[in-house]
Amino acid sequence: MRAVQVLVCLALMALGSSALAHHAFGAEFDPNRPLLLKGKVTKVEWVNPHAWIHLDHEKEDGTTESWMVEGGTPNTLLRRGITRNSLKPGTEIIVDGYQSKDLSNRANGRNITYDDGRTLFMGSSGTGAPRDGADPTERATEEEQQRLEDVRDEEEGDSEEEAATETESESEAEEGEEASEASD
Amino acid sequence: MKTFTIAALTSLIAVPLIADESAQTASDEVAHESAVDAVPIVAVEIPRTATGKPDFSGTYDIKTITPLERRPQSGNETVISAEAAEGWSNAVKEGNRAEDNRVRDPDRTAPPKGGDGSGGPAGNVGGYNRFWIDNGEEFTKVDGEYRNSIVYYPENGRRPGWTDEAIARFTSMRAHWRQNTGRAYWLDEDIAGPSDHPEFLTLSDRCLLGFGSTGGPPMLPVLYNNVKRVVQSEDTLMILVEMVHDARIIRIGGEHLPDDVRKWLGDSIGWWEDDTLVVDTTNFNDTPALGGATRELHVVERFSMVDEDTMLYDFTVEDPMAWKDKWSGKYTWPKTDASIYEYACHEGNYSIQGMLKGARQAEKAWYAEQGETGE
Numbered sequence: 311m312r313a314v315q316v317l318v319c320l321a322l323m324a325l326g327s328s329a330l331a332h333h334a335f336g337a338e339f340d341p342n343r344p345l346l347l348k349g350k351v352t353k354v355e356w357v358n359p360h361a362w363i364h365l366d367h368e369k370e371d372g373t374t375e376s377w378m379v380e381g382g383t384p385n386t387l388l389r390r391g392i393t394r395n396s397l398k399p400g401t402e403i404i405v406d407g408y409q410s411k412d413l414s415n416r417a418n419g420r421n422i423t424y425d426d427g428r429t430l431f432m433g434s435s436g437t438g439a440p441r442d443g444a445d446p447t448e449r450a451t452e453e454e455q456q457r458l459e460d461v462r463d464e465e466e467g468d469s470e471e472e473a474a475t476e477t478e479s480e481s482e483a484e485e486g487e488e489a490s491e492a493s494d
Numbered sequence: 495m496k497t498f499t500i501a502a503l504t505s506l507i508a509v510p511l512i513a514d515e516s517a518q519t520a521s522d523e524v525a526h527e528s529a530v531d532a533v534p535i536v537a538v539e540i541p542r543t544a545t546g547k548p549d550f551s552g553t554y555d556i557k558t559i560t561p562l563e564r565r566p567q568s569g570n571e572t573v574i575s576a577e578a579a580e581g582w583s584n585a586v587k588e589g590n591r592a593e594d595n596r597v598r599d600p601d602r603t604a605p606p607k608g609g610d611g612s613g614g615p616a617g618n619v620g621g622y623n624r625f626w627i628d629n630g631e632e633f634t635k636v637d638g639e640y641r642n643s644i645v646y647y648p649e650n651g652r653r654p655g656w657t658d659e660a661i662a663r664f665t666s667m668r669a670h671w672r673q674n675t676g677r678a679y680w681l682d683e684d685i686a687g688p689s690d691h692p693e694f695l696t697l698s699d700r701c702l703l704g705f706g707s708t709g710g711p712p713m714l715p716v717l718y719n720n721v722k723r724v725v726q727s728e729d730t731l732m733i734l735v736e737m738v739h740d741a742r743i744i745r746i747g748g749e750h751l752p753d754d755v756r757k758w759l760g761d762s763i764g765w766w767e768d769d770t771l772v773v774d775t776t777n778f779n780d781t782p783a784l785g786g787a788t789r790e791l792h793v794v795e796r797f798s799m800v801d802e803d804t805m806l807y808d809f810t811v812e813d814p815m816a817w818k819d820k821w822s823g824k825y826t827w828p829k830t831d832a833s834i835y836e837y838a839c840h841e842g843n844y845s846i847q848g849m850l851k852g853a854r855q856a857e858k859a860w861y862a863e864q865g866e867t868g869e
Contacts, residue, residue, distance in 0.1 A: 334617055334695075334696060334699060334849070335616055335617045335619050335620070335621045336617015336618055336619060336673075336674035337617065337674070337688065337695075337699075337849040337852070337853075338845050338848045338849050338852060339617070339619040340619075340676040340852070341607075341608055341609030341610075341617075341618045341619050341674055341675065341676050342607055342608060342609075342675075342676040343607075344605045344606060344607050345604050346602070346603060346604040355842065357838065357841060357842030358836070358837045358838055358841075358842050359701065359737075359738070359837070359839045359842060359843060360842065360844075360845065362842075362844065380622065380844075380845070381622055381626055382622050382625075382626020382718065383626065383719055383737075384835075385718075385719055385721075385736065385834075385835045385837070386626055386627070386628040386718050386719070387625075387626070388833075388835055389628070389832050389833075404600060404602070406602060406603075406604055406605050407605070407619070407620065408605065408609075408619040408620070410848045410852060411848070411849070411851075411853070411855055411856060412847075412848050412851035412852040412854075412855050413852075413855055414848075414851075416844070416848060418619055418620065418621065418622060419622045419623070420605060420610070420619065420620035420621065420622060420623070421598055421602075421620075421623055422622075422623070423597075423598050423600070425600055426597075426600055427597045427598045427599055427602075428595075429594060429595065429596050429597070429598070429623070429625060
């Protein structure tokens with residue numbers, strides 16, 4: 311599994327300067343303001359260049375706070391059959407990311423998952439199939455729970471290897487940045 | 495799709511050399527050999543316009559995992575075996591699906607303060623996850639063979655070295671590059687800040703050009719939004735680039751604009767050489783989409799249809815201010831049934847105000863640290 315991930319990483323690296331995102335996240339979000347948001351989706355702005363998912367974050371004191379989270383281009387998801395109705399208001403999600411530098415309630419969707427940890431939109435065409443996230447009462451299956459355990463074990467066991475991989479990936483990303491700078 | 499069928503039928507009528515059944519079943523190898531022999535053994539059906547010209551109209555998805563440059567250890571070998579290509583492709587698919595299906599800890603905590611160490615455009619805050627990415631899972635196939643790089647000249651499949659002028663340029667840029675720490679470092683150094691003005695932001699941030707030369711020329715595959723829509727008339731070829739919705743207008747039979755007229759995507763004119771549309775682009779402004787290129791960039795592209803559903807895209811880049819030699823590449827553009835959607839970049843561009851306001855906030859924090867108001 312790890313080998314496959316490294317291979318994917320290498321494939322991305324091979325693209326070099328192509329592996330850029332539309333926006334410079336580093337210019338938009340503050341590395342000193344990490345956050346974890348949990349709550350119900352209130353709406354999704356299905357707009358280019360990046361989709362924005364709005365949620366009511368449930369704070370420890372029981373009150374809620376409105377946040378919006380940046381995702382990627384919606385066109386890719388549309389082609390996969392996911393529509394503006396696939397992530398319905400009321401769906402519980404968890405987001406880890408960083409707050410925007412302007413200190414407004416915006417964050418990057420570094421990882422957006424359902425409340426049971428499944429990757430957002432996972433295995434769903436968004437057309438009402440079971441477990442497409444539309445029903446917030448659905449929980450992870452036993453198999454998925456096991457997979458979660460495996461992921462935890464793997465992350466604990468492979469921390470050194472992962473660090474090495476990330477370093478490699480980062481250096482390549484910097485090469486990409488060099489190309490980006492060159493074009494600016 | 496119906497339009498395309500009509501175009502294809504037109505081509506059958508317009509072309510005297512009509513393909514027989516064997517053409518449809520001809521193997522890639524035969525097609526390759528016939529190209530090498532320069533005397534076609536079989537005619538491959540390609541769509542044609544009412545006047546008999548090749549018809550490029552249609553929608554293409556140009557994503558591929560064939561990298562721009564070849565791995566050095568492959569030397570001058572241009573192809574990758576079918577076994578290796580398919581094995582690699584399957585591994586990429588498996589890895590992507592695994593990542594798509596990854597279950598994260600619902601009890602996870604926030605990422606680390608000070609940044610997650612991610613480099614490049616993820617800028618120490620991690621960007622967003624793989625689900626939004628759509629950069630292909632197949633190698634490009636040219637003449638029936640999987641290619642191990644898009645670049646084919648120089649023979650090592652890698653771009654030639656940078657000129658001294660280019661290296662000096664990059665060195666200067668690199669001197670101003672800083673890791674994202676959230677601090678208004680430009681005030682420490684008394685230099686212009688990266689977001690002092692909207693025009694200091696990158697072209698893709700400003701919705702002017704997509705990143706990674708997606709609009710080109712040359713037009714290269716990128717991380718996502720790789721769909722192109724081609725509309726053709728007798729005197730014009732228009733290529734709509736999905737990302738940022740740039741439209742290249744190529745004047746077939748036209749002449750270049752005066753040298754002092756400079757454009758983001760350059761000035762493109764085209765002419766026919768048999769069934770190939772040759773497109774010559776000059777008159778770039780100071781910042782072409784192609785990384786490292788300058789206003790001296792000159793690109794020659796060769797568009798040809800290899801069958802009803804596949805275009806071969808071949809290009810040569812010259813820029814004496816950037817590279818020591820010219821370089822050439824090619825890959826195929828498969829047609830797709832996928833739709834190309836609108837890309838209302840400016841309307842949804844919250845990021846640009848986020849960056850500008852964020853820089854102002856960082857400056858306020860810097861002044862507060864100094865006991866100043868910054869007014």
